[in-house]
Amino acid sequence: xxxxxxxxxxxxxxxxxxxxxxxxxxxxxxxxxxxxxxxxxxxxxxxxxxxxxxxxxxxxxxxxxxxxxxxxxxxxxxxxxxxxxxxxxxxxxxxxxxxxxxxxxxxxxxxxxxxxxxxxxxxxxxxxxxxxxxxxxxxxxxxxxxxxxxxxxxxxxxxxxxxxxxxxxxxxxxxxxxxxxxxxxxxxxxxxxxxxxxxxxxxxxxxxxxxxxxxxxxxxxxxxxxxxxxxxxxxxxxxxxxxxxxxxxxxxxxxxxxxxxxxxxxxxxxxxxxxxxxxxxxxxxxxxxxxxxxxxxxxxxxxxxxxxxxxxxxxxxxxxxxxxxxxxxxxxxx
Numbered sequence: 001x002x003x004x005x006x007x008x009x010x011x012x013x014x015x016x017x018x019x020x021x022x023x024x025x026x027x028x029x030x031x032x033x034x035x036x037x038x039x040x041x042x043x044x045x046x047x048x049x050x051x052x053x054x055x056x057x058x059x060x061x062x063x064x065x066x067x068x069x070x071x072x073x074x075x076x077x078x079x080x081x082x083x084x085x086x087x088x089x090x091x092x093x094x095x096x097x098x099x100x101x102x103x104x105x106x107x108x109x110x111x112x113x114x115x116x117x118x119x120x121x122x123x124x125x126x127x128x129x130x131x132x133x134x135x136x137x138x139x140x141x142x143x144x145x146x147x148x149x150x151x152x153x154x155x156x157x158x159x160x161x162x163x164x165x166x167x168x169x170x171x172x173x174x175x176x177x178x179x180x181x182x183x184x185x186x187x188x189x190x191x192x193x194x195x196x197x198x199x200x201x202x203x204x205x206x207x208x209x210x211x212x213x214x215x216x217x218x219x220x221x222x223x224x225x226x227x228x229x230x231x232x233x234x235x236x237x238x239x240x241x242x243x244x245x246x247x248x249x250x251x252x253x254x255x256x257x258x259x260x261x262x263x264x265x266x267x268x269x270x271x272x273x274x275x276x277x278x279x280x281x282x283x284x285x286x287x288x289x290x291x292x293x294x295x296x297x298x299x300x301x302x303x304x305x306x307x308x309x310x311x312x313x314x315x316x317x318x319x320x321x322x323x324x325x326x327x328x329x330x331x332x333x334x
Contacts, residue, residue, distance in 0.1 A: 002067040010063040018144035020154045026196035027085045037071035045077035047149035047194045082149040087197045090223040097242035099207035102259035104132045106228045107204035113322035119199040125163035127206040128182045138308020150193045157311045183215040224254035231275040243287045254328045255292035256283045263297045293321025
């Protein structure tokens, strides 16, 4: 007689088409029942087209029929909402009061860092009018799904991603929407996408402190916020508004990241502060949170982002950021 553990191990090996994550990690397995060699599997039908349901039923029968004691395998599908299936431990917002400081870059690098450490990570691209996450990961395919929900697209290393750019006719298409529509789209990405089981969902916020960031802060169970800024005094002034917003809404700031902090020229072994003196320590004091990292202007990183290969990036400065981020999460998420 097969055990529950043996059956779940087999189901763990079956990947859901388009997401390329297992039935178990997508939290689609609703019930497993074994009686006298008859195995009944109940799966959620959420976001699964009829053809996908039929294919999964065949794969399950094929996988379980090889177990000792299995005489019959039946798969049924039950209705459910994405919110009933999603099990997300922590939601981390990447925020800044100003555009152009590299929030999307830091959001992507954050997810990559967590993924490399063995955590299940996803990215919700809430920058509806300026989405850039799919480009950096080299993702062009459209999300799967049905009337009951959407399935995120999974990156090369296994990071789940949902962005408005994946739903547009082309990546150059402009999203010309007013605030309420943008807020609705963000809410749908949270409520109508089957994220499954994740340790961390990283939310890339648009700039400012208006409708879209407010929607995220009020709708999503934000565990913590990472503030991104660049060295200019003007940027620091505006970013402090984002810090104030977090503090007024009672959202914990996990740390701050100074992007474009300097340009390193290896030929002369020198760091050049193109945008002026670092404001890292000042911003950390203003946010009452640690300085997680000072990321340089790196031509290698820019090239990898243009090629859709951000998951291959590595550098001393990035590894320092990843280490500090992990420490901050361990302290604040206990």
